[in-house]
Structures are given as structure tokens and as C-alpha cells.
Amino acid sequence: MRVLHVETGRHLYGGALQVRYLLKGLSRIGIQNHLAAPPESAIAKESRRDTILHEIPMAGDLDILFCFRLIRLISRVKPDILHIHSRRGADLWGAIAARVTGVPSVVTRRVDNPEPAWLCRLKYGSFHRVIAISDKIARVLTSQGVDPDHITRIHSAVDRSRYADTCNREWFEPEFHLNPDQPVIGVIAQLIERKGHRDLIEAMPCILDKHPETRFLFFGKGPEESALKDLCRDRGVWSHVVFAGFRGDLERILPCLTLVVHPARMEGLGVALLQTSAAGVPIVACRAGGVPEVVEGGVSGLLVPPANPRALAEAIDWILCHPEDGVRMGKNGRCRITSRFSVERMVEKYVEVYRRLVEKNS
Numbered sequence: 001m002r003v004l005h006v007e008t009g010r011h012l013y014g015g016a017l018q019v020r021y022l023l024k025g026l027s028r029i030g031i032q033n034h035l036a037a038p039p040e041s042a043i044a045k046e047s048r049r050d051t052i053l054h055e056i057p058m059a060g061d062l063d064i065l066f067c068f069r070l071i072r073l074i075s076r077v078k079p080d081i082l083h084i085h086s087r088r089g090a091d092l093w094g095a096i097a098a099r100v101t102g103v104p105s106v107v108t109r110r111v112d113n114p115e116p117a118w119l120c121r122l123k124y125g126s127f128h129r130v131i132a133i134s135d136k137i138a139r140v141l142t143s144q145g146v147d148p149d150h151i152t153r154i155h156s157a158v159d160r161s162r163y164a165d166t167c168n169r170e171w172f173e174p175e176f177h178l179n180p181d182q183p184v185i186g187v188i189a190q191l192i193e194r195k196g197h198r199d200l201i202e203a204m205p206c207i208l209d210k211h212p213e214t215r216f217l218f219f220g221k222g223p224e225e226s227a228l229k230d231l232c233r234d235r236g237v238w239s240h241v242v243f244a245g246f247r248g249d250l251e252r253i254l255p256c257l258t259l260v261v262h263p264a265r266m267e268g269l270g271v272a273l274l275q276t277s278a279a280g281v282p283i284v285a286c287r288a289g290g291v292p293e294v295v296e297g298g299v300s301g302l303l304v305p306p307a308n309p310r311a312l313a314e315a316i317d318w319i320l321c322h323p324e325d326g327v328r329m330g331k332n333g334r335c336r337i338t339s340r341f342s343v344e345r346m347v348e349k350y351v352e353v354y355r356r357l358v359e360k361n362s
Helices: 015-028 042-046 066-075 090-101 117-124 135-143 169-175 197-210 225-234 250-256 269-280 309-321 323-340 344-362
Strands: 001-007 034-038 051-056 081-085 105-109 129-132 152-153 185-186 214-221 241-243 259-262 283-286 301-304
Touching: 001 015, 001 066, 001 197, 015 042, 015 269, 015 344, 034 042, 034 066, 051 066, 066 090, 081 090, 090 105, 090 117, 105 117, 105 344, 129 135, 129 344, 135 152, 169 250, 185 250, 185 269, 197 214, 197 225, 197 309, 214 250, 214 301, 225 241, 225 250, 250 269, 259 269, 259 309, 269 283, 269 323, 283 309, 301 309, 309 323
Parallel strands: 001 034, 001 081, 034 051, 081 105, 105 129, 129 152, 185 214, 185 259, 214 241, 259 283, 283 301
Antiparallel strands: none
16 A cells, blocks of 8 residues: 655654654555655654655645645655645645545544634545544534544554653753752643643742742743743743753653643643653643543643633642652553553554545545
């Protein structure tokens, strides 16, 4: 079987990382993968060894020429399946390319924010199968007019083996200029409004009043960075926050964190949550989108209402005051990831979708 994958992401996290997991898994079972990706993107660099790579320009929803580039690529590759993995124009132009070429097509939807119903039906109605990475996303699509029989839910996954190591504090503390054994809270998310960093910053004075040694590490980049730094200064918490940027070595960092906070107001599922649980670290997160499908409240972490700094502060305070319960939650999260969110399980489910479409088209 030959599958042409399309991924527009330039950095190897979130959805692009999921595509990388899938490509490796499919390659191991003999499926021939072709990947269309932006030139010099991280996933293109990482996928050269086990994927036939096609680097083509991708400039978003207004890039009508991308549609023609993709049609030409489909004509050359002649895939059994076209799999669109992202938005940024790939879903819109990919839908048109799929319809023009008649190739059995799949699109994976990773975000839970609603779109105009007419646009949703236009895009997703052109694909033979829509993959939702959480029940929440499936419900959003259904509410916008996508036929529920047209949707399959396949959870994202995490490579558990990457997060099996213990913390090396001799490396960790100097790396982030930390004092020995102080509580360290991580936030792993793009610096964009819907990820809720502002809510956590508003909660920090209350947290620091009870736990003054706590440090917060923000991992990620985005357009909100300057505004978030200003807010930290305004709230008097600047000296307690490190903006660490995008890191490709989370497997070294996560085991050293006291807990991870995910204050997102909207979230498809949350790959960072999967990584955190794989490392055995407890989580405080908002009850938004697909998050409750990853974090079991009171078992692998604590869930609070979105956009509620006071509830965030109370939940973080509870875990900092009950470290043994935090350790227990981290262990429970690791067990949950092992049973429900393995790469092998994700690959099997995608292969099942591919085979059904190929058989139906033959």
C-alpha cells in the first residue's frame, strides 16, 4: 500500500510529531510512505530515512497554487490513500485535490475550535473518512453538520520509551538556573491566547504566597510571548518565570518537573499531556476539549474549570502540599498512557481505516 501524507507544520511537536510517529509505525509494517512537507521543515529533515520526501511550498489558506502542486504530486505518486494531517490550507486545498483526482482520502482533525458550518461541510464532505483525535472534536464536527458515520475517532499517541528515564538534577538545575530541590512547574504549549497562560500568571501571586520557592518554566513560542512577559512584570512574578522557548529534549526535562500545568481554554487532546503522563508527572489541567480523555480527574491529575485562575491556584497548591499524592497520580498517568495511547494502537487503527477505503475503492 502506498500512502501520500501531507503535513504543513514546520516544527516537530503537536500534530507534526504525531505524523512522525505514524510514518515510523507504518514503515515498520511495510507500507510505503510519501510525505509532502514544507521545505526545510523539521518533519522533512527527520523523515528522510524512512519516507519518500516531497518538499513543496505551502503558504496557507490563500495559497491556491498549493492545490495545483498537490494535484500534480498525486498524479506522479499515484497513492492508494491521500492522508491530510493538518490545517493551514492543507484541509481546504487537500479536499479539492482529493475530489479532482478521485484518490481515497483521509483527513485528521486535531483542534476543537468551531468553524462556519458551511465551510466545515465543504471541506470534510470531500474526504472519504474524517479522523477526530478526541470525542470532543468528533462532537464539534457533528454539531457543524458533518455526518457522524463519516467520522472515526483515533487518539493521538506517545512513544513511551522516550520518557522512561529518571531525572538528572545535576544537569537540570544549572540548565534552568534553579536552586536544589525547589518546586518546578512546567507549561508546555504554544504561546497563543487559547492555551491559557494568562490565567496561570494571574494565579501565580496566590501560589507564590504559599510556595515562594516555586519556579515556572514556559516551554514554547508564539505571538503572545511579549505580552505574557509584560503581564509577568505587572503581576510581580517575573523573577519566578523562565521563558525557555521550544525544546527538543522534553524527555530529559519532564522527569525533573514537580508537575505540569495545562491551563488551555480550548484543546483538541493535548500531546504535551500524553508526554507528561508517559514521564510519570502529575498534571493540573483545565476541563476543556479532549483533555478529560487524557487526564482522569483525581487519578492522574486534577481538572479545573477553564479561565479560572483561583481554581488553578487551589489545585496547584494542593499538589504542592501533598507530594506523595502527586507521585501516585504520576504513576497512574503512566499506566493510563500505556494502556490507551500507545503508538502501536494508533498505527493499527489508521491501517484499519486505510484498508477499508482501499477495499471499497477496488
